[in-house]
Amino acid sequence: MTSTAAPARRRATGTPKPAVITGVRLVGSGLARSVLRLRVEGAHHVPASGPVLLAGNHSGVLDGPLVFFLSPRRATLLTKSEVFVGVWARMCGWLALIPVHRGQPDRAALKAGLDVLQAGGVLGVFPEGTRGSGSFESVADGLAYLALRSGAVVVPIAVHGTAAALPRGRAVPRLRAPVRVVYGAPITLTPTGDPRARSTVRDAAEHLRLALVDHLQGTTREHS
Numbered sequence: 001m002t003s004t005a006a007p008a009r010r011r012a013t014g015t016p017k018p019a020v021i022t023g024v025r026l027v028g029s030g031l032a033r034s035v036l037r038l039r040v041e042g043a044h045h046v047p048a049s050g051p052v053l054l055a056g057n058h059s060g061v062l063d064g065p066l067v068f069f070l071s072p073r074r075a076t077l078l079t080k081s082e083v084f085v086g087v088w089a090r091m092c093g094w095l096a097l098i099p100v101h102r103g104q105p106d107r108a109a110l111k112a113g114l115d116v117l118q119a120g121g122v123l124g125v126f127p128e129g130t131r132g133s134g135s136f137e138s139v140a141d142g143l144a145y146l147a148l149r150s151g152a153v154v155v156p157i158a159v160h161g162t163a164a165a166l167p168r169g170r171a172v173p174r175l176r177a178p179v180r181v182v183y184g185a186p187i188t189l190t191p192t193g194d195p196r197a198r199s200t201v202r203d204a205a206e207h208l209r210l211a212l213v214d215h216l217q218g219t220t221r222e223h224s
Contacts, residue, residue: 010085014093032066036165044183046122051153062162064077068095081100109142113125127142128140140205144201148201154187160182
């Protein structure tokens with residue numbers, strides 16, 4: 001009789017280095033602006049202090065790096081655990097990225113994200129859970145859970161053009177491809193019941209999804 005061991009949970013092996021984070025943000029922002037035809041709008045919507053959830057749509061591999069580079073405040077990002085391998089796991093730790101094991105409840109990631117918010121920080125989340133159409137057709141309950149438990153406002157981010165700028169199978173972005181990053185007005189959740197109850201979290205998640213879709217569709221019309 002054989003048993004199948006559960007796969008090891010991937011984690012960051014390096015510890016956060018503020019100087020590295022600052023340097024990567026500066027260099028990354030400069031490269032993005034020089035390689036892409038980049039427009040950033042509405043950054044004033046990100047509160048200057050207090051806990052903030054940045055919630056972006058996810059249609060291209062550039063979405064995460066752009067949010068990390070361009071956020072007005074330094075943001076900790078929830079990042080797919082597949083990245084946390086070998087030397088990359090150390091670098092992810094230096095950048096304070098939090099691994100998320102997709103396709104399963106990840107209480108460790110939620111706790112780490114909640115710790116960031118309860119300390120008054122900024123947490124970047126792609127609530128669709130994986131790269132796809134980027135239309136917010138579904139939003140994971142984790143975003144609402146984090147907002148309800150921490151009291152953080154949710155700032156929607158609509159990212160346009162990244163799928164075309166760096167299509168699947170291409171190693172480098174297309175030079176001067178148009179990309180637009182638009183921050184929306186903050187959303188404050190008011191719980192409809194016990195904030196720990198699953199029904200409350202699901203109601204809040206749907207409220208957030210509709211607000212994110214509204215922001216995305218509004219900026220899509222402006223983009224077209």
